[in-house]
Amino acid sequence: MRIMTLQPASGALVDQIVARLEQAILTGELAQGQKLSEQTLSDRFGVSRGPLREAIRTLEGRQLLERTPFSGVRVVQLSLDDLEQLLTTREALEGMASRQAAENMTLHETRQLRVRLAAFEDSYRREGVDGVFRVRSAGDDLHTLIVRGSRNRWLIDIICNELYPLLQICRFQSTAVTLRTRQRIEVVHREHEAIIVAIERRDADAAEAAMRAHLVASRTILMAQLRGEPPATAVAGA
């Protein structure tokens, strides 16, 4: 029997590097726009430059790193406009995911949505967590549950592996956003419930519309806050 090593030893060394690098970027340990030298990183992770370069290529494909030939790689730097476009893209994708979830989720899965909603209500009654940039590492929050319920491998991949990491990055450039009044939190709760109701009724149109309305409202309010404008009675047109 072999002694259990500390690191999970998930087969290829490259995958470990990808995970650790992504973690470092998502936690803000590596700041946005920071230039990374291969030598430094390979020393830091204790591996050669070969696997490291493959890991960089992988993260580059997920838009977390940007490379300029013969110059080096930098952590992606997201502007306010980038964030807005990201949230708009999310509306399209999660809207469709919600539609397909209404069509394809099992009865058991829809019950899990109710469980999640209750847990969410408990947690924000206690701590008032921020909704948009919520850490999805657990992979069982409401939005992720709905996305996976779509049974659409492309939607699941794009949303969970590309969009969510990019949104997570933005969380660390705007930590001051966590104000989120109790009022808004209760609105979010109602919006979440509207989505679940639509999915339970297998009403695809309503499910997409409800998700879109929820995300449009969140984006509008968030961008207004970030840009320092008054919220101006945010309209939630689907």
Place this chain on the structure above:
Amino acid sequence: MRIMTLQPASGALVDQIVARLEQAILTGELAQGQKLSEQTLSDRFGVSRGPLREAIRTLEGRQLLERTPFSGVRVVQLSLDDLEQLLTTREALEGMASRQAAENMTLHETRQLRVRLAAFEDSYRREGVDGVFRVRSAGDDLHTLIVRGSRNRWLIDIICNELYPLLQICRFQSTAVTLRTRQRIEVVHREHEAIIVAIERRDADAAEAAMRAHLVASRTILMAQLRGEPPATAVAGA
């Protein structure tokens, strides 16, 4: 002055390999599900395994290759369900792109749409090309023009660099789909015009709805044909 080399020598060797590998996959030269050995590929392209492996990692990120550790890489194999999910994801993304195109396109760009529509009409009057899987290598067809007009870097990237290549692959597993009656072609033309009209009027809702209707109709008819069912008076609900 240096003698011009045959290959464009676009900086990094890896990028050339990526382009050539992608080309080989998209043209069907490398069949779906085919197993690829690194040694064979590196011999074929006349490069070492280092850059080749980086290229493989890049294509893997675009879902064109699938890797199983210590076993090798295979060209992605797309089922009929995969294609349907792909087309559904496309509806979400291009629908939103059309919406943002209505909001952000310049006047000059909207005129280009008209030019493209006329050119498209000419070409299908002569050859009757298939619409869904049209080769987008030129990068100036109607759909690409609209997507770029959205000014949304994430939409543009996902649609052009991920979705379109995957759709292109499907083209070679279903060459028998090129029937496409003249009747359908004229309907497509009207749908295209409806999209352009909405964009010209800066009507975002209408632009998204028109694009969605167009793509839903195309998907419905295509899948019905591929699955051998009768088209059954395809409804085009937005």
Place this chain on the structure above:
DNA sequence: ATATAAGATATTGTTGACAATCTCGCTTAT
């Protein structure tokens, strides 16, 4: 003093060799 150009240095790009792992064919025992 400033701007330009040439060289030194550091970093990225590439290569071939070495180690770890899997696959397939062969032997052997029931």
Place this chain on the structure above:
DNA sequence: ATAAGCGAGATTGTCAACAATATCTTATAT
């Protein structure tokens, strides 16, 4: 005769050295 176990071959994973390119420093000329 068939199945399990072993070993040879092939393939993937990793590493350290070499070549190409960019960046920074320094010297020189205006």
